[in-house]
Amino acid sequence: MSVIELKDVWKKYSLEREKATTLKEKFVSIGKKKEKEEVVALKEINLAIEKGECFGILGKNGSGKTTLLKIIAGILKPNKGKVKIEGKVVPILTLGLGFQRELTARENVYLYASILGMKKKEIDENYERIVKFSELENVMDVKLKDFSDGMVMRLSFSIAFHVNVDIILIDEVLAVGDAAFQTKCLEKIKELKEEGKTIVMVSHSAEDIKRFCDRALILDKGKIIFFGEARKVCEKYEEIIESERLKRWNEEAEKENKIEFDAFFEYPYVLKKGERCE
16 A cells, blocks of 8 residues: 555746856846746656655755655645655654754653654653663753754654654665664664554665665656666666766866877977987
């Protein structure tokens, strides 16, 4: 049974562009209406994710991965198309989303967990488990503004992993923090999947997607360009990355060769009388 369905989903943004390049042009343009440019973040997205599935999303920066997760989470609305979600969703998309920096870590556990739908009694029952998982026992009475990004990530994941939800959305925030805690989170994701939770994850690591996900897709410029079994999708993604790396290497090599060629003709060597060119 599909718990996430997207049919012909499009998302567009209208961005204001500053065309002035000099100080004089900027001064003259004050008060004038800025030109707007339409940017398509997602186009023709058709997707169905099954209950209990771990689904991976791969793509370069700016490909539309976070926008797609925000639409699934209900944070953004599509300009066109239909989105159908069955079940309770918890999004872990931005570090500290739902937290208050002026409150302590302890207070934020109660605040964020209540935002995610937990009652105080449930939070009381899960509090020790949340703190233990985060490994932040000694700093729970410290204000969040004094936390590092890694510590905020620990707290965010620990709360989300102990809320009774159906669907968990995870953006690339796993890139923050130490390797040991990342491994701990990935093992927890595996455990939640075995419990029948649906997980959608964006990762920098094709290996993580290959290891944990059943299926996956590749986004490029807002469009799905490859979709299928996670292993095959990851292999395709690695091919794309390697191809682009070789292309950049060739372009840089050509640029260096051109510089050397131009330099040769800019500073020619004039043969002296009696010299021969071998």
